[in-house]
Amino acid sequence: MSASNISTHAFDGRMQSPKPVRNERLNVEQASYAYSATAQSAPTFTLGATSFQAHERELVAILGPNASGKSTLLQLISGTIAPLSGRVELDGEETSRLDTRTRAQRIAMVHQESPVVYPALAGDFVLQGRYPYGRALRFATKQDIEIARNALAQVGADHLAGRTIGELSGGEKQRVILARALAQQPRLILLDEPTLHLDIGAQVDLLERLRQLAQENRYAVVVVTHELALAAEFADRVVLLQHGRCLRVGTPATVYQRELLEQVFEAPLDVETGPAGRPRVNLRARRGEDAE
């Protein structure tokens, strides 16, 4: 950990220099993986060699239909599984070699929402993000509470601190979960299908917030999604996967080609260029039937 990284605190406003220096945060180099039922049997799913980079302040979308290997790639990045070949590095260190605690201080993961067994206050839930910094029974320090408050404020959820998780709407819950990730003060934030259960307003809100947070706190953000339109609008870079193969890496404008997307997503699509130079994707109904 170098001195320059100490200033990546979530509530540190100083690093908004007018011309950001884009340090490379995440480097995925020819990383591959294979699942098999037992050590000897043939793999049931393989993720072919994949390479891409994510710099600080950047939002990268991993895009693909179901069973394309998106979640596997995300797990590789998070370091909970080690690549079969190749490397996944965060600021020059292999993520799978970090110990659990250090990894949690550098990488935050936002999962698809999971059921809450016992009621907890949203504020106390966000405090869980301070776990990797605490010792033994981890009674919250003043600083922890301050950081958790700031994290809630950054996602516009200060008013939710005293509510129980169970009574929040889908969008509110997602914001509280994101706040917990911010409280980890990570360098890299990973999100697994974060928009899955959100209505369209909350989806746009979440991605705009992520872009803004990446700018302010110098995170690199990697989002797994199958929402073509959202990725086109908000991603700096897109990694397109199909059947465990990495087909294309690049800006949305270079990756969004009609024939390619139609073939990957198996749906008739129209791709046009919007006013900001970003591609726009529209569904086209197949003859006589509604396209999903």
Add this chain to the structure above:
Amino acid sequence: MRPLTVRRLLWTCGGLTVALLASVVLALKLGAVPISVTDLVVNLGRAAIGRTSQIPTEYRLIIFDLRLPRILLGILVGAALSVSGASFQALLRNPLADPFVLGVSSGAALGSILAMIIAPQLAFVMPLGAFLGAIATIAAVYFLGRREGELDSTTLLLGGIISASFLSAIIMFLMTTLAGRDLRGMVFWLMGDLSTPVPVSLRWILTVGVIAGIGAIYTTAADLNLLLTGEREAIHLGVDATRVKLVVYISASLLTALAVSASGAIGYVGLLVPHAVRLLFGSDYRLLIPASALGGAIAIVLADTLARTVVAPTELPVGAMTAMAGAPVFIYLLRRGMR
């Protein structure tokens, strides 16, 4: 935001300790021969300052030879069962988990019976057999409860209930084929009962084991809070889930085994007590574990006092009392889901 503070933890546990002392006094007082509070205080005072010779023989017998050992045993057993229930609830992410419901108590009972058959002369062999039985059962139930790599709540509970009845059947078989056994004693022990005195060597094993087991689980209290939100989430927040699960599974099985080898399969304490504690003090495991230990002790001491007095001079097994209170609560929780 209302994070747990050390102050709140200490106040809550202090309050519960006072309640425990009050229930101990009550339990010493009530019984087939009631003893006045004055006599109690005087004689306990005499014992405390070492003047045991001044204690009248009848009081020495009733207070110090009969009631007090039984109460202390009840405290250990209640604490062990409640903490083990609370731990299983966190590990399995299921508010209905309890050593009795999961079949772990039956496994421990079978283990200790087998141990007694094989080597009846050794004191530590019973808790050891119980421990092996408990570990084997929770492992079996855990694998029965998995579906496509995920723990399925319904399958898990069914697996536990089926294991419990299967193991009870084997115990029944062993009991009826073993000639010369005290059948009423066996039935009481199976229901859960504190009336059988525990040999002195076993008392030490029990005391040290229960304290060590609860202590080991308490070191993981902060991790259990996170494991409750899901194992994957916990790992990404920095919890060494494999280590925590191993420590807690082994300690919770040990606690169940110790309780069962001393007092048989007392049911539902591990379900009732943590649930009541959650309603009163919230579900933070840093508070839940010590509060459940104290609450479990109170619950067993009071339940056993009831068992000794409702149809005095005849006694009921304490397990009958806890089951009468616990089974309706279990059904209520099952129907309502969890708040």
